[in-house]
Amino acid sequence: MQGSRVMGSISEERNSLAEFRVGVDAVIFSIDTEQNRLLVLLVRRREEPFRGCWALPGTLVRRAESLEAAAYRILAEKIRVENLYLEQLYTFGGPERDPREAAEGYGVRYLSVSYFALVRFQDTQLLADGVEGIAWYPADQIPPLAFDHEEICRYARRRLCAKLEYSPIAFDILPSTFTLGEVYQLYGTVLGENFSDYSNFRARLLKLGILRDTGQKSTQGAGRPATLYCFDAAAFEKIRHKPMVFV
Amino acid sequence: MQGSRVMGSISEERNSLAEFRVGVDAVIFSIDTEQNRLLVLLVRRREEPFRGCWALPGTLVRRAESLEAAAYRILAEKIRVENLYLEQLYTFGGPERDPREAAEGYGVRYLSVSYFALVRFQDTQLLADGVEGIAWYPADQIPPLAFDHEEICRYARRRLCAKLEYSPIAFDILPSTFTLGEVYQLYGTVLGENFSDYSNFRARLLKLGILRDTGQKSTQGAGRPATLYCFDAAAFEKIRHKPMVFV
DNA sequence: TCAAAAGTGTTAGCAATACACCCATGT
DNA sequence: ACATGGGTGTATTGCTAACACTTTTGA
Numbered sequence: 001m002q003g004s005r006v007m008g009s010i011s012e013e014r015n016s017l018a019e020f021r022v023g024v025d026a027v028i029f030s031i032d033t034e035q036n037r038l039l040v041l042l043v044r045r046r047e048e049p050f051r052g053c054w055a056l057p058g059t060l061v062r063r064a065e066s067l068e069a070a071a072y073r074i075l076a077e078k079i080r081v082e083n084l085y086l087e088q089l090y091t092f093g094g095p096e097r098d099p100r101e102a103a104e105g106y107g108v109r110y111l112s113v114s115y116f117a118l119v120r121f122q123d124t125q126l127l128a129d130g131v132e133g134i135a136w137y138p139a140d141q142i143p144p145l146a147f148d149h150e151e152i153c154r155y156a157r158r159r160l161c162a163k164l165e166y167s168p169i170a171f172d173i174l175p176s177t178f179t180l181g182e183v184y185q186l187y188g189t190v191l192g193e194n195f196s197d198y199s200n201f202r203a204r205l206l207k208l209g210i211l212r213d214t215g216q217k218s219t220q221g222a223g224r225p226a227t228l229y230c231f232d233a234a235a236f237e238k239i240r241h242k243p244m245v246f247v
Numbered sequence: 248m249q250g251s252r253v254m255g256s257i258s259e260e261r262n263s264l265a266e267f268r269v270g271v272d273a274v275i276f277s278i279d280t281e282q283n284r285l286l287v288l289l290v291r292r293r294e295e296p297f298r299g300c301w302a303l304p305g306t307l308v309r310r311a312e313s314l315e316a317a318a319y320r321i322l323a324e325k326i327r328v329e330n331l332y333l334e335q336l337y338t339f340g341g342p343e344r345d346p347r348e349a350a351e352g353y354g355v356r357y358l359s360v361s362y363f364a365l366v367r368f369q370d371t372q373l374l375a376d377g378v379e380g381i382a383w384y385p386a387d388q389i390p391p392l393a394f395d396h397e398e399i400c401r402y403a404r405r406r407l408c409a410k411l412e413y414s415p416i417a418f419d420i421l422p423s424t425f426t427l428g429e430v431y432q433l434y435g436t437v438l439g440e441n442f443s444d445y446s447n448f449r450a451r452l453l454k455l456g457i458l459r460d461t462g463q464k465s466t467q468g469a470g471r472p473a474t475l476y477c478f479d480a481a482a483f484e485k486i487r488h489k490p491m492v493f494v
Numbered sequence: 495t496c497a498a499a500a501g502t503g504t505t506a507g508c509a510a511t512a513c514a515c516c517c518a519t520g521t
Numbered sequence: 522a523c524a525t526g527g528g529t530g531t532a533t534t535g536c537t538a539a540c541a542c543t544t545t546t547g548a
Binding site: 426427428445446449450467468469470471472473474 | 497498499500501502503
Binding site: 495496497498499500501502503504505506507508509510511512513514515516517518519520521 | 522523524525526527528529530531532533534535536537538539540541542543544545546547548
């Protein structure tokens with residue numbers, strides 16, 4: 001393949017190639033540590049196909065725009081947030097994943113490069129996108145979605161849980177200083193109540209040596225004031241190649 | 248965005264969208280347990296840009312062909328192999344990753360959905376693709392590559408090591424029955440000599456309970472005959488959700 | 495009988511779990 | 522003083538790393 005033919009057959013080959021529209025879809029998780037809920041942002045589609053159906057927020061990629069930039073743009077159009085974590089998830093691109101393909105005689109393929117994002121519900125402000133539907137749904141009560149978006153959601157959920165266990169993404173969305181209780185709540189919300197004893201979680205986390213005691217205390221309501229920690233990026237760099245467990 | 252405009256501005260918007268050519272590139276690793284080498288399959292480009300330069304084997308996606316099918320096609324065109332493992336790696340799609348974009352006025356974007364594959368060198372036959380260049384390169388002696396293929400290679404290598412540690416992909420490429428020594432060699436070749444003591448590796452692996460003793464023995468040259476095991480898919484299904492370590 | 499390869503056992507140290515318990519603060 | 526949340530300590534259990542050892546074969 002690939003250029004081993006004479007000129008005539010190249011255009012022949014080109015006709016058999018798929019033409020692509022490339023979209024980026026984002027699974028935006030928000031963690032509500034107060035109500036212990038993991039939420040996903042959904043929008044209601046305003047055009048065919050699947051008009052009126054819930055779907056993941058998405059967009060087509062513009063000229064000179066990177067895939068990641070498109071993903072950030074989706075976020076910026078829907079929500080206002082300080083800290084977030086974003087990473088590419090998977091590229092879904094089978095034929096027949098979009099009914100428009102059949103309508104257009106299979107000449108055009110719709111490819112979705114999906115991203116997953118993580119924010120904190122408390123730090124996030126939903127930008128009312130006109131009067132249309134946009135809402136946070138609990139991650140375990142997702143309604144039927146357009147296209148293969150339910151599959152994408154499930155995939156994102158699995159990745160989120162896995163990432164949280166061996167990678168410090170929690171500190172990307174926490175404020176610059178935080179208490180260990182806040183970290184614990186965040187993990188509990190995503191992984192489920194009984195993922196670990198608080199005392200053991202605490203010990204593991206501190207032993208990693210990537211949190212620095214700021215000396216400050218945080219007091220809210222009754223109870224002993226909690227120590228405020230901050231993420232020590234330099235210390236993390238030194239051990240980033242080693243396996244580590246936050247569970 | 249997304250259809251909230253009147254008709255006139257839709258075509259205006261369409262002009263600002265990128266048009267995409269979607270290719271699939273494959274990082275095909277082969278494990279040579281006899282010489283303890285991890286190899287990557289490279290091909291020499293026969294067309295501009297980067298003519299004559301080494302690159303990952305790749306292809307453009309055809310009509311009605313899934314991304315994965317395209318990846319399998321790349322493999323089938325280059326090698327003949329019994330057992331293999333294949334998974335999607337990452338989608339590289341920034342503008343300016345392909346010089347053709349600039350030449351064509353940034354109207355067209357070249358997007359690469361990359362896959363990584365794993366095969367065993369001993370089971371693999373290279374299909375001589377005409378007289379042109381195609382070769383196995385040791386994974387730590389990769390020559391300069393076209394496009395961003397070096398980055399893709401590095402990324403694939405990291406993923407391979409990670410996958411090997413917590414996922415049973417080794418058994419996808421081993422023959423249906425194998426000795427524990429063969430498994431150990433395979434891990435040693437990828438992860439480096441001193442990844443683990445043989446005795447401990449053995450104990451961990453057997454304790455997982457996903458290998459079944461076939462009762463048969465394998466004898467080759469001097470030395471005590473080795474027990475032949477097979478992968479117990481049913482047993483694995485029961486524990487696939489739990490974390491497991493093969494290191 | 496010796497080398498080669500397979501397979502078993504033993505130990506010290508470390509990490510995970512499941513608790514019980516002490517500390518500081520608001521009401 | 523007591524409820525509330527933060528923080529510490531500890532005993533048990535299991536796992537890991539390192540290494541010594543036995544078994545079965547071919548030459």
